[in-house]
Amino acid sequence: MSTKGAISNFIEKYYLHFNAAALVDAAKGYEDQLNSGAKMLVSLAGAMSTAELGKIFAEMIRKDKVQIISCTGANLEEDIMNLVAHSHYERVPNYRDLTPQEEWDLLERGLNRVTDTCIPEEEAFRRLQKHIVKIWKDAEANGERYFPHEFMYKLLLSGVLEEYYEIDIKDSWMYAAAEKNLPIICPGWEDSTMGNIFASYVLKGELKASTMKSGIEYMTFLADWYTNNSEKGIGFFQIGGGIAGDFPICVVPMLYQDMERTDTPFWSYFCQISDSTTSYGSYSGAVPNEKITWGKLDINTPKFIIESDATIVAPLIFAYLLDM
Template sequence: MSCDGISTSKNPQSSEILSSDLETARAAVLKEAKIFDHSKIKIEGYDFNKGINYEAILDSYISTGLQASHLGKAIEQIKEMIKIRNEHFVVDEGIDINFPYPAGRKKQKLTLFLGYTSNLISSGLRDIFRFLAQHNMIDCIVTTAGGIEEDLIKSLKPSFLGDFKMDGRELRNAGMNRAGNVIIPNKNYCAFEDWIMPVLDEILEENNILTPSKLINKLGEKINDEKSVYYWCWKNNIPVYCPGITDGSLGDMLYFHSATRSKSLIIDVVEDIKNINTMAIRSNKTGTIILGGGIVKHHINNANLFRNGSDFSVYINTGIEDDGSDSGARPDEAISWGKIKCDSTPIKVFSDATLIFPLIVAKTFAKNLKKD
């Protein structure tokens, strides 16, 4: 007996059972490791003993694990898109070097589609998108009605930082609108109406039938502001597609305009779907960068279905796939539809785009900026 009264005698049978149990446990817990080719990157983060080096910190993301590694992979994927797009491209004899729409838009070795939702134009990412359009770093934009109007409105009146928890009733009584923690005064929309009505009158005199992309192009020209995304899209002949153009303040303006004129504008969405699908079909390779979900995400992916899928794809959103929504679907679901090529390596970063897209642009597009 031990001093605490517990027997310490050894029973041969119990010892034999214990030995057998240990062998079973060891086999289960210490299972032999086999070579796994999926990844040979060792997980490690940034060592701050080396000092503060933001370039190196971002480089360390790919080996950090979790969503940091997805961000690192997204950066590498976009670098590859840019590299291919910038390579010298010669089309086969008899093939037009330009896309049929917009006229004069030259084909690159890779056509880069950028998509974003309206909340991101409401945020400071507007200035990042403007940078990309200003330097002709993208070939096509797809966005929502809010993604158009908020850019134009910001050229007229500013938005302000608020808080997610501001009281909706108080804001309504004060004539303020909240988009997350961005506050947009009602007077901004009044200024938008004052500006756009004469522009719509002018368009109506020229031609009462036009596509959403041609309307956006005209608005970009008329806003005449170098801080505007769509000013630069007009300037650089970058097509902007908006399949849900009536779903926002822009739609409100079209409604007010049609209700107060003897004839109204007719928006031809069919020509635009033909144009974006043709752009995808006639591209040598395609890459897609899609921030957010909804109609923007599907419209770009569906256009690429017509060429049997995009070659490169990066998603940035916080949607989940469990409800079966297209917004939350992982890239693998798009592969099943033929919207992304089977031999591609698409990546989804689960994040608010405002957190990481500036970092991505800093590591990719901004590094490729050719200064005069």
């Protein structure tokens, strides 16, 4: 029996109502899932890697609190960018006051802004490009094809980036995932920086598009993984909205309806952290019960929605799960 630490005790004592209570309920529900032998998918949208969620998410991975990840291409690469170029990032606390000219000046300096944090193009993007392109080309020369995350795993585990490390490697969630060869789903990878770079090499005739495995292949991989791992249930912990969540959650109705595997279990737990409000046609702001009508969640699936900033909420839930 684990003993909870100071952070867990604090939220249990003081987080008693509204979104605060939903946070505690969701954390306990997540823990119940794992204790029952269920597995958990965590989806990462937004700029979680640039927010340095890896500081605690990497430990979640090491402690087997997550069994599969779905993330945007940006989160896939930006964790590694932070690993190799951290000291070159710039914070802009007064970002709300920036004029269009000041935004242009940041661009001229090679600084791409994500809210209050600027990612340095030369030290982050190009430093990765130099090495990942070689890995892409070597794979193609050998007649090999891989998923985007598999190429990133090869990059990390090859050791070619070690000379650039600027943070403790234990704070990189991608490195923790690579060490475990954790399955990752990365839908819509093409709109990431590395996806754009890969497309540019295809346009120049230096790479074939087929060297990179596709989104359809990600879906079929996920379908097989879900089928083989759902005996005791699989939960769905969604940070943010968008494709990182919508893509993987659809595997259940696809298996049940399109494959006619009517014994496919629904997701056994659902939690979403989002600041999107419910509105006409909004997916990210849709209440969990709407997913029942799409065959994603069961009537009895434990459902939680925490309408707050994920950079505040997710670390607290993870701290609870890690007995901090």
